Amino acid sequence: MSSPEDRQEALEEHGxxxxxxxxxxxxxxxxxxxxxxxxxxxxxxQEAARMLALDPDDPVRWEYARCVQIEAFHDEWYESEF
Known part of the structure; x- marks a missing residue:
């Protein structure tokens, strides 16, 4: 089982x-x-293409980016747990 420190490190790796x-x-x-x-x-x-077309300061693009990183963290973290 991974430690809380490992989890924190994984979070930081994904920003x-x-x-x-x-x-x-x-x-x-x-x-x-x-x-x-x-x-x-x-x-x-297509969703990724639409999001990349948005201005980098657009809050919708930031929310999309946050979701992408949460998904990547989740996939990495839970794959390592099982």
Whole structure:
């Protein structure tokens, strides 16, 4: 079983901070999400293409990026647990 420190390290790797209100995305996380979104767009994902077309300051793009990083963290964390 992984430790809380391992979990925190994984969160930081994805550019996320966990608060009482949920996950907050850092600039580093936003950049990583953009890389993931470009890969998804290249695979034909229309949602990723629409999000990448938005201005980087658009709150919708930031929310999309946050969701991408939460999903990546979740997949990595729970795959390592089982």
């Amino acid at each position: 996320l901070t966990e608060t009482q209100d949920g996950f907050v995305l850092s600039l580093r996380g936003f950049r990583k999400a953009a890389q993931r979104a470009r890969a998804l767009r290249d695979q034909g994902d």
